[in-house]
Amino acid sequence: MTENTPFPAASLLGYPRIGRRRELKKAVESYWAGRIDAAELAATAQQIQLGTAQRLQELGLTEVAAVPGTFSYYDQVLDAAAHVGAIPARFGNLLDADGGLGLAGYFTLARGDREQQPLEMTKWFDSNYHYLVPEIGPDTVFSVTSDRILRDFAAVLESGIETRPYLVGPVTFLLLSKAEAGAPADFAPLAKLAELLPVYAALLERLAAAGASWVQLDEPALVADGAVPAAELRAAVEQAYQVLGSAQSRPKLLVSTPYGALGELLEPVASLPVEAIHLDLFKGELPADLTGLAQALAGKTLVAGVVDGHNIWRNDLAASARKLDVLKAAGINLAVSTSTSAFHVPHDSAEETQLTEQLRSWLAFADQKAVEVATLARHLADAEAARPEIEAASRIIASRASAEGVRRGEVRARTAALAETDFHRAEYADRAKAQQEELRLPPLPTTTIGSFPQTGDIRSARARANKGEISAVDYQELMREEIRRVVDLQEDLGFDVLVHGEPERNDMVQYFAENLDGFEVTVHGWVQSYGSRCTRPSILWGDVTRSAPITVEWASFAQSLTEKPMKGMLTGPVTILAWSFVRDDQPLADTANQVALALRDEIADLETAGIKIIQVDEPALRELLPLRKADQPEYLAWSVRAFRLATSGAATGTQIHTHLCYSEFGVVIDAIDGLDADVTSIEAARSRMEVVNDLQSHGFSRGVGPGVYDIHSPRVPGQQEVTELLQTAVAHVPARQLWVNPDCGLKTRGYAETEESLRNLVAATREVRAQL
């Protein structure tokens, strides 16, 4: 073990890596486009890392290993795969002559190549970040195939700052991996743990040799109920850290467990033979048995994640200080940190100068969180020293509670008066009959999910309007022209239910946030969604109200252009919450109901304007699903109720659609049924209609549109292919229930492939209709 360096009293579990001005995004995309070479990209990456280290030092994280080495060119799970040689055989040899995986090979795993699909992408715990899923088979041979974390560590060390290298821990790495295609059905990647550990140990030894005092191994899989029973998980963790703990000459180890409480695994994790254990004490509770915890920790440092890393609100420092005091009184050796990496939040709230000073004072982005953990560490060392800052935080939080707009009487009165009937519509049989009379649709009605390609012209018109280069009237006219074009195209293609194409929307959530009270949007508040993709979540800070109709003018203009039914298009309450930074001073369920009521009013206005079909998208319904099974029923109950509150005011003859972007229904199928939408469109093309089996066995009785066109790739499905998918669907689900539509919105597609694909979709529908 290296010299006797204590764990830093204050640190962050992780820091944004995309750069304050998205420098990494720009450099990575330039590299992909061939505008810069690998050396230039590496230079930018190093500048970002050095900038982070210097910034965090300025903010008070000055101790050795306080700066987390959580930088990544693309994704931290991909990084772990790259370092341990988990490179699927299907890619052939991606290694350079020296046996290392260079940047080109690394990005091939992330983005695919001419022959190979990239690694699959999926959500990282209960966040909106997506990681790449490693593929591991019985024959995978692990070895150190990258020294990037060593080089990055050394480069920052050269300028005098010793960071704390980070790796996804071995157990989490294997639990997040999937079995390589062709592996035996009973093979699980966790079976490879014993083979993987020596490679982690080798990396640790090299990091120690490079001068790293501490290394962070991140094990969030330990806080989620997954496929592996708790006893097996416990055995795996104990095995892993017995081996790593006894590695020859290694750095000291921090095992971090963000995103929730360890539950049954607390005692075994606290007892691991490493030097520091991180617990999420923001989302997770203080452990009940502190004496037991202190004993299990014996001599280790507890890195207390009391500052929320996942959301943007100023920490209640007094409450955090109380938690720390309780732990300290139990004789536990403490350090202060965030509950999760702060890469879920933007860099610096001070940059958002367009926000009121008051709102800004309520926020803590990553830089502000660094100051908060430093303050709390100071409190631990000397309670008097930090008192002014802690009291100031309490005053600001108290002022937030009483600030104008945070609680609005009329909103509160309305939610308090809600009755059970507000969550129910007429019986489905009656609705179906009334709707068919209104709409007179053919069997297998054709429609799309909402957006049409967002062309360069649309985006530049919006940019010019935002800069004031064109007037609001001119912008509106440009969007109307676009809507005319999209409506004509759908008429020409022969669609039964039309959409306006959503050209006026920058983003399906931000658009509503900009038009509802209770929200603000940021200018620099980008956070990484996956790879170089970033989103800019809005801030939902106050009670939500709708001061004026939002979509009605667009929808009725579009309806005026056609005799066919035009779908009104709204984003659902759960998705609006999931893709925003949401106030943390009341239950999410209450906030969801406020958003739902605003949408309910919008639906009423759409109906008045003559819109007969309204789609309320909920692609994020599954995303907020709690990681612990015990917490899931409550979440599903309130999220379903919020959707129903939004839609249940609709007349019996108004057809409510919803859209979900995924097909692995699992635990959410009851909830989806519970939404009680008249028509549900879902992703199905990639899985070749597997979803219809689930629908059939579940007895799903209302309208359903399993996607027949995979919009995630530019590939055009042929008519024959769509016909076959539809025939599969008809074989499982009664034809009167079936709709025909693509998998998702078309906004990322180009017009050429879209037109051809949609033409095939309509032709295939006519073919299958004739066979009914």
Ligand code: GLN
């Ligand atoms: N109506 C939206 C669109 O078509 C739905 C997008 C989504 O499901 N993510 O773009």
Ligand code: ZN
């Ligand atoms: Zn979708």
